[in-house]
Structures are given as C-alpha cells and as structure tokens.
Amino acid sequence: MKIKITFFAAFLFSTYSFAQQKDTIVSQEKLSEVVVTGQLGPQSIKRSVFNVRVISKEDIKQLAANNLSDVLNQYLNITIQNSGSDGRSTVSMFGLDSQYFKILVDNIPLVSDTGMGTNVDLTQVNLDDIERIEIIEGSMGVTHGANAVSGILNIITKKGGGYKWQISATVQEETVGNEFAFFDKGRHIQSAKVANNFNKNWFVNIGGNRNDFAGFYDNKEGKDYGINNGLRGYSWLPKEQLVGNALIGYQKDNFRVFYKFDYYGENVDYYDPILNPQDNYPFPETYFARDKRYLTNRFYHHLNANGKLFSKLNFNVSVSHQKQERDVEKFNYQIETKQEFGNVRETYQSKEVLYSTGTLSNFFNSKKVDFQLGYEITNENGFYGGSAGTFFDDNLQQVEVRKRLENYDIFTVAEINLSDKFSIRPGLRYSIQSAFEDQYASSLGLRYLFKKGLEVRGSLGKSYRIPNFDELYTYMVDTNHNIQGNPNLVPENSTSYEVSFKRSCYFDSGAQLANNFAVTFLDVDDRIDMVLTHTVPSLNYRYVNINKYKMWNVSTAEQYSYKNLNIKVGVAVVGISRKLDLAALNLTSDDKFLYSFQLNSSISYNIPKWNTLFALYYKYNGQQQQFVAGTDTDGKAKFFLNQIQPYSWMDASVRRLFFKNQFEVTFGARNLFDITNVQSVQNGGTDSTGGAHAAGNTDLLLGYGRSYFLKLTYNLNLN
Template sequence: MKIKLSLFAVLTFCQILFAQQKDTIASQEKLSEVVVTGQFEPQSIKKSVFNVRVISKETIKQLAANNLSDVLNQYLNITIKTSGEDGRSTVSMFGLDSQYFKILVDNIPLVSDTGMGTNVDLTQVNLDDVERIEIIEGSMGVTHGANAVSGVLNIITKKGGGYKWQIAATVQEETVGKEYALFDKGRHIQSAKIAHNFNENWFINVGGNRNDFAGYFDNREGKDYDLNDGLRGYTQLPKQQLVGNAILGYQKNDFKIFYKFDYYGENVHYYNPILIPQDNYPFPETYFANDRRYITNRYFHHLNSNGKLFSKLNYNISVSEQKQERDVEKFNYQIETGNEFDNQRQTYQSKEVFYSTGTLSNFFDSKKVDFQLGYEITNENGFYDATAGTFKDDNQQLTDIRRKFENYDIFTVAEINLTDKFSIRPGIRYSFQSYFDNQYASSLGLRYLFKKGLEARASVGKAYRTPNFDELYTYFVDSNHNLQGNPDLVPEQSTSYELSFKRSCLLNSGAQIANNLAVTYMDVDDRIDLVMTQATPTQNYRYVNINKYKMWNVSTTEQYSYKNWNVQVGAALVGISRKLDLAAVNVTSDDKFLYSLRLNSNISYNIPKWNTLIALFYKYNGEQQQFVAGTDTDGSTKFFLSEIKPYSWMDASIRKLFFKNQFEVTVGARNLFDITSVQTIQNGGGSTGGGAHASGSSDLLLGYGRSYFLKLTYNLNFN
C-alpha cells in the first residue's frame, strides 16, 4: 500500500505543479460544454457551482456502447457489478451500492424493480438517442430528492436535429468471449432511427433497437444438452431486448414543449441444469427440465414544457407516468424435441409511478441574485407476489404485498453572485412522506474563479435514503433460515463534503490542458444492514438501522489535447470505513479506513487523411478490502478481513468514415486482458466456518472475457 500511496502522491503533486504552470500567452478559454443537471437553466460547466463530469456522445461512439454498462465500466469512481443468475448489471460508487445512486433520463428518475431511479439494471438503459451523460458525485438530495446519496447520473437525450431529415441504421455483431455464431452465440444488435424537422418549430424523432445476447456458455453446454451431469445451461443467461422510442417537440421563441415515449421489453431465459428422466419403455429414456423465463415490459411517458411566464419568470415542468411489469413463465422443456409444455405465466412484480417535478426561477432583474422554487411529486403503486420473495403484511400474515408510497416535496435554491468570480448556492428541501417520517435535505455550494483559468468549488450536502421493499417486508423462514424485513426501518441520513480545483488553458503551441483535483468525504448514519439478532438455538437475521459508513476520496484527472492527440489520465484513492454490529452476539467490527487505488486513462488519435479515429481505454481497480462476519476455531462469531484482488480492464476501437461521412465502421475489442472473474480471499472462512487462520476463496463474476465487435452505421442527412 505504501507504493500505491506514493504513486498517488506523485500524481497529485504533478497535478498541483501543472495547474500552477504559467502560460506563454494570455489564457484563452476553451468553449465549455453546456450542462443542465442541478442547474437553474442550461449553462456552461464553468458557471456551474457543482463539479459536473460529462461523458460525451463522441466517447459513447468510441466505445461502441449499446447500453449504460458498456460506458460506465471505464468511469473512475464507479464499479459495475454483474449477476450471472439474472443477467443484471448495477452500479456501485464509493463502495455504496446502486440504492444510493440515482439514474435519470432527462431529469426523470427511471423506474426499477425496487426503486425510483435506484437499483437500475444498466443493461436495460439503451444509448441510441443519447446526446451526453452528466454525472455529479456526492449528495444531491436538495435538487433530486430521496436516494441521491453518492451521486446522480442524468442521461440527456437528443431532441431535434440540424437537418430536415436524419436517417440512421446500425448493425453490430460481437463475440461473447471466444463464442460466436450468426444466431445462437454472441451478441447481435440492430437499430434504426429517423428524425424530421417539419419546419423551424416542429420536430419528431423515432427509433428502435434490438439486442440479442445469446448467453455465455463458458463451461456449460446450453439448453439442448441431454446429459444429467449439471452442465446444462449457461454461465450468463441469454436475453433478448427490444427498445422503441419517439419524441415529438415544438419550440418557438422562449417556449418549448416535448412529449417522449419509451418502451422496453426483455426476455431472460433460465435453463435448469437438472434433467428429469421420462420412462418411455420400450423406447430409450428421454429427459425434460423445469425451465423458466423472466419477461419485463416497461412503458415511459414524459411531457415537458419550459419557457417564460409573464415574460420574466423561467419555468420548467415535467410530468411522467411509468409502468413496469415483470412476469415469470414456468415451463417444461423436452430435450429431444425442443418443445415446451405445461407453460404457466404470472405477473410477480408490477410498479406504476406518477411523477412530476417543476421549477420557477429568474425572480429578480439582477445578475447578482436569483433563486429557484421547485416541487416534486412521486406516487408509487407497487406489487410483489411470493415468486419475488416471501413477504409478511402488517398483521404478520404471509401474503402478496401491495403498497403505495407517496411523497410531496418542495425545495428552494438560491444563487448569489457576490462578484463576477465568487458565487454562493444554498438550498433546502422538505419532503412530506406517506410512509416514513417527513424528511429534509440541505446543501451549500461555493465557487470562486481565480486568475489564469483556475476554478475552485466547495460543497456540503445532506441527503437521505429510504428503505426498499425487501428491507421492509422480506420474510423467509424455514428449518435452516430465519431472515426478516423490518417495517419499522427509518431512512438513512448522509452528509457529504467536496472540495475541487479545475484549470484549463490554451498554450501558444495550440495544446489544450485541463486539470481537475477533487477531495470528497461522506458520512452515512443509521445505515440499514442485515444483522444477526439471535445466535442460538437458530441464527436469526433482520434488517436494522444499526451500522455506520464513512468514505474519503481523493481524485485527479489530467486531460491534454494537441493537434490530433487527446489524452486523459485519472487516479483516485478511496478509503472506506464500515462499522458493523452483530447485536445478538455483541460483536462489532473494526471501523478503520481501508484504502483502494483506482486508475483510468484513455488515448485517442485522429488521422484526418484517412478519416479515422483510434481510441484506447484503460481502467485499474486496486485491491479492495472489507470486514465480514465469520466463525473462529472455537465456534465464536468474529469479523475477518475479506480481500478482492486487483484487476485491469482495457477496451480499444478504430472508427472510420466513408462516402462523405455517411457510412461509419467501428471495429474493436472489449476486455483485452480477458477478465472473467476476480478472486475474493476471505481469512477466517466467513460464515461457512473455518479457523481464524484459515482462508477461503471464491470468484466474483465480472464479465465473459475478451470479446470483439464490428459496428456498421449508415447516416443519411439532407434538407
């Protein structure tokens, strides 16, 4: 760890020296990207009090990214967690899972199985019509409400275009590791979109996408394997995804309005490794298996209007209705014939959400002071049956669970420009909750612009996370297990602090340099964890507000652009302290900080003569440690240190344009280091027992190894 700390110190020291370097000519500012997340109105990154990170459409193209998981794999402070059981990929930031990170589409939280904007399956977020992705790290509870604890990600979709007609069609073929065939192996993607400007006021965009992931076999033999040796099925489940979207918009002068519709459909197939024999005497014995598929349908409606009231006030109002249903279809699969029989389908999870948010700003005819008034309304109707888990109602009766959660929030944010260089932004939100006690969030942001292009920002924010369905209602009890939810849980409370410095300049050589240094501290109280509440005669577990979490993060990003080169290098040192408490046996974990080093970089080179761009992306995730409960040699419960070994991830691509930029070819590879899993070493054997000096190991699934892709896109634009 000393070597890693020294390396990080050198990078940080170089950052500071680099930021202090004097230009040979007067500083010329590069045109800033426009951002909207957390702002009163669209404005440049430089004017934002928040430290906003942007993933551009160009970066998305270089990665040949089809969904959000393809992009975030290369983000410095984000870890992607993949499940081979259901094919889901979720995000973890600063060691906090996807329940603490909020994902929005055009400022509307995206509905998921257990949350509103949280616990989103990244593979279900298509990027075909995305203009850019904006990320703000840290508590954003004032502007984005519940569960915006570790950060928010806002996907800004494309609206309209510069041509009267824009037509595009894409075909993308990928291997899954070494596996590929035209139909039953690999990943096969097709998409098409069309945009039309009727006149200077009206526009419409329509698109569709099909993504067929044929599964990852690895050491399995697929669905038609007829030996009962446990090798039937897939290591990662096959899935088919269909996406459709449309947006109709009108704009004139200061008035804009659009309606957006998205449909998402997914089928995930599970093939049981256990075969059941059929006695067909005197014919040879045949087999069938109890298989199932999970079917998801999601509908997203969004109506937005923004403009001016009374020729002065700026308003922005959105109304959204989302519905998601997840069905399970159980059936028997005849191995020899490939036929299904005894199909039974039922809805096991459904959620319908009405959501609206709106703001008013520009109350004063002054560039010095402004404030924003806002509201948020969320009405969730959720349904889970016993297929999704076993639940108890308020009378402790086993049942399907139907619940309605509502919150009505009001918030206000002020922006005070004391001088042209110094800005202050205080804010507060109050949330009227139907199920929990009323909650509040607050924040204070500062920005100061120094000479020579140096920008300094500081912020403090309080946010809260509300318990999810499983934490409240799960009830799973048999002869070997006793795991219960807790309807008396209260929301977690968090506070985060961030200090950042950013500098960009243009040298007389034509080179552009940008540096960003950020220090973040986060503290989470009343953290919800599954803890042992009884040790004997059986071990009982229950969700309880008991634990604490603290996090330090120091990160730096250096970007250098010169002629046809673009180079970016980033580093982050993350320290996490978790205090875990086993109430039943009166054992508490060590709460010392455990550190991990993260590195990332990307290099691109443009060859104008060939109309070609070459890009290389690299990310290093250092060793991660955490304390886990285990059994000592004397049978007592103790905490032991678990380690996730370091690993690296690299992607590369070459993109070339043909025929006056109408035809685009991208070839490349993902996961060049051929990572499938990373080893987790647990001293003490964890909950499975073992001595204090014994060590157990397991593998954490990360991907399906090195894969290659070819993407062909045809663009036709004309007026």
C-alpha cells in the same frame, strides 16, 4: 499502499506545476459544454457551482456502447457489479451500492424493481437516443430528492436536429468471449432511427433497437444438452431486449414542449442443469427440465414544458408515468423433441409510478441574484407476488404485498453572484413522506474563479435514503436461512463535503492541459444493513438501522490535447470505514479506514486524412477490503476481513468514416486482459481458526472474457 500514495502525490505535484508555467500560456478562456443537471438553467461547466463530469456522445460512439454498463466500466470511482444468474448489472460508487446512486433520463428518475432511479439495471438503459451523460458526485438531495446520496447520473436525450430529415441504421456483431455464431452465439444488435423537422417549430423522432445476447456458455453446454451431469445451461443467461421510442416536440420563441415515449421489453431464459426422467414406457427413457423465462415490460411517458411565464419567470415542468411489470413463465422443456409443455405465466413483481417535478426561477431578473422554487411529487405503487419471495402478514399468513409509497416535496435554491468570480448557492428541501417521518435535505455550494483559469469549488450537502421494498417487506425462511425485512426502518441520513480545483491552460503550440483535483468526504448515519441476529438453530438475519459508514476520496483527472492527440489520466484513492454493530450478539466490527486505489486513462489519435480515430481505454481497480460477519468452526459469530483482489480492464477501438461521413465503421475489443472472475478472499485466506466462514475463497463474476465487435452505421441527413 504507501508507495501508491507517494506516486499519487508526486503525480499531482508534477501536473499542477506544469500547469503553472506562465511563459507559454496564451489564454485561459474557452467556451465550455453546456450542462443542465442540478443547474437553475442551462449554463457552461465553468459557471456551474457543481463539479459536473460529462460523458460525450463521441465517447459513447468510440466505445461502441449499447447500454450504460458498456460506458461506466471505464469511469473513475464507479464499479460495475454483474450477475450472470439474472443478467443484471448495477453500479457501485464509493463502496455504496446502487441504492445510493440515482439514474435519471432528462431529469426524471427511471423506475426499477425496488425504487425510483436507484438499483437500475444498467443493461436495460439503451444509449441509441443519447446526446450526453452528466454525472455529479456527492449528496444531491436538495435538487433530486431521496436516495441521491453518492451521486446522480442524468442522461440527456436528443431532441430535434439541424436537418429536415435524419435517418440512421446500425448493425453490430460482437463475440461473447471466444463464442460467436450469427444466430445462437454472441451478441447481435440492430437499430434504426428516423427524425424529421416538419418546420422551424415542430420535430419528431422515432427509433427502435434489438439486442440479442445469446448467453455465455463458458464450461456449460446450452439448453439442448441431454446428459444429467450438471453441465446443461449457461454461465451467463441468454436474453433478448427490445426498445422502442418516440418523441414529438414544439418550440417557438421562449416556449418549448415535448412528449417522449419509451418501451422496453426483455426476455431472460433460465435453463435448469438438472434433468428429470420421463416414464415413456415402452419407448426409451426420455428427459425433461423445469425451466423458467423472466419477462420484463416497461412503459415510460414524459411530458415536459418550459419557457417564460409572464414574460419574466423561467418555468420547467415535467409529468411522467412509468409502469414496469416482471413476469415469470415456468415450463417443462423436453430434451429429445426440443418442445415446451406445461407453460404457466404469472406476474410476480410490478411497479407503477406517477411522478411530477417543476421549477420557477428568475424572480429578480438580476445577474447578481437568482432564485429557484421547485416541487416534486412521487406516487409509487408496488406489488410483489409469491414467485418473488415469501411474505407474511402480522398473523404469519402468507400474502402478496401491495404497498403505496408517496412523497410530496418542495425545494428552493438560490444562486448569489457576489462578483463575476465568486458565487454562493444555498438550497433546502422539505419532503412529506407517507410511510416515514418527514425528511429534509440541505446544501451549500461555493465557486470562485481565480486568475489564470483556476476554478475552486466547495460544497456541503445533507441528504437521505429511504428504505426500499425488499428491506421493508422481505420474509424468506428455509432450513438454512431466516431473512426478515423490517417495516419499522427509518430513512438513512448522510452528509457530504467536497472541495475541487480545476484549471485549463492553453499554450502557444496549440496544446491544452486541464487539471481537476477533488477531495470528498461522505458520512452515512443510521445505515440499513442485513445483520446477523442469531446463530442457533440457524443463521437469522434482519434489516435494521444500526451501522455507520464514512468515506474519504481523493481524486485527480488530467487531460492533455495537442492537434489530433488526446490523453486523459485519472487517479483516485478511496478510504472506507464501516462500523457494523451486532447488538443482539454483543459484537462490533473494527471501524478503521480500509483503502483502495483506482486509475483510469484513455488515449485517442485522429488521422483527418484517413477520417480515422484510434482509441484505447484502461482502468485499474485496486484491492478492496471490508469486514463481513460470519461464524467460526464453533458456530460463534465473528467478523472477518474480506478482500477482493485487484484487476485491470482495457478496451480498444478504431472508427472510420466513409462516403462523405455517411457510413461509419467501428471495430474494437472489450476486456483485452480476458478477465472473467476475480477472487474474493475472506480473512486473506490465512485465518488460524479455519472454518467454512473464515478463510474461504470465492470467485466474483466480472465479465465473459475478451470480446471483439464490429459496428456499421449509415447516416443520411437531408435538408
């Protein structure tokens, strides 16, 4: 680690020194992208008090990304956590899981199984209708409420266009590892979109997408395998996703309104590896399997209006209704006839949310001071059935769980420009909670623009995370486990600090160099964890507010462009301290900082003569460590050091335009290093005490190996 930190410091010094050369710098001013996330109104990145990262539509195209998981794999400080058993992919940032990271679509939190905007399955977020993605790291509780602890990701969708008619159609074929066939192996994607500007005021967009993932066989034999040796089924479950969306909008002068509807449907098929014999006398013995099909349906409605009120105040109001249902269909599958029988379907999980947020700003009509007043209302109705888990009431009677969680928030943000260079942004939110004590969040942001293009930002944010449905109400007991939720949990509290330095330089030759260096500290108190409370007669676990979490992050991002060449390099060192306190067992973990290292880079080269762009993306994820609770050979509780081995990820693509840019072909490969699993080692595999929980090695699922894709897109724009 010392070598890596030394290299990191030298890299920062050399890039910053190069940016300091005065004799070749021509200009420091350049119009930046306009961002909206966390702002009082749309403004350039340079004027933003927050350190906003942008993933452009061009980046998404170059990766041939169909969902968020395809994109975020290459993002610094983010780790994608995959599950082949249910096909889900979630995000982890700074070592905190997806419950601390909030995902929004046009500033509306996306409903998920356990929350609003958190624990979102990245494979369920389609990117066909995306204009760009904006990411802010650190606590954003003032502007985005509960659970915006490690950061937020806001997906900005397309609204209207510059042509009267815009028509596009896409077909994408992709291998899954080395597996491919046009119908029963690989990944098959089709999409279409039509947009029309009726006149200068009205516009409408309609689109649809189908993503058929045929599963990853790996060493399994699929659903029709008839030998009872445990090889039936898939390593990654097959699933089919259907997406439909529509948007209608109106704009005139300073007034804009749009209504957006999205539908998402998903089928995930589980094939049991165990075959059961059928009594079919006097005919030969036949077999059937007890299989399942998980079905998800999500409906998303969003109505937004923004403009001027009383010819002075800027207003922006959104109302959203979202509903998601997850069903399980259990059935028997007859191997010889390939027929299903005994089908029974039930809803085991549902969530319905009514959400509204709005802001008023420009009270003073002044360039020196701007003031924003906002509100947020969330009414969340959740249901868990027996198939989702076992739940009991206070009398230990098994029940279905139906709970309503509500919050009513007001927040205010001011932006004070003491000069053209120096801005201060304080903020405060107060949240009235139906299930917990009232919460608050606060923030303070600073920005100073120095000469020669140097931008300095600092921020302090206090936020909170409310317990999710599982942590509150889970109750799962069998012969080996006893896992209990805790209705008495209280929200976690967090504080984050960030200082960043950014500089853009432009040279006589036409070259451009941009540096972004940031230091972040995050402290989470009253952290909720599932902790070991008893070891006899079985391992008993319960969710409690007991642990502490601290994180240091030092990162830099460098971008160099010259003519048709663009190079990006990012480096991050993350130190995480977790204090695990098992009070019931009189046991406390070591809380020392454990460090990990990440590097990402990309290089692209455009050949205008050929209308062709070449791109290569690389990310290195260093070793990750954390202390975990377990038992030794004597059955005594003990903490072990768990290590996840380092791995690298590389993607490459070539994109070419034909026929006056109407036809677009993208060819490439994902996961060039052919990664499938990474080893997780407890106690480094060298614990002297041995024992099943001391030095065991397990494989964590990362991907399904090297895959190749071909994407064909046709665009027709008519005036």
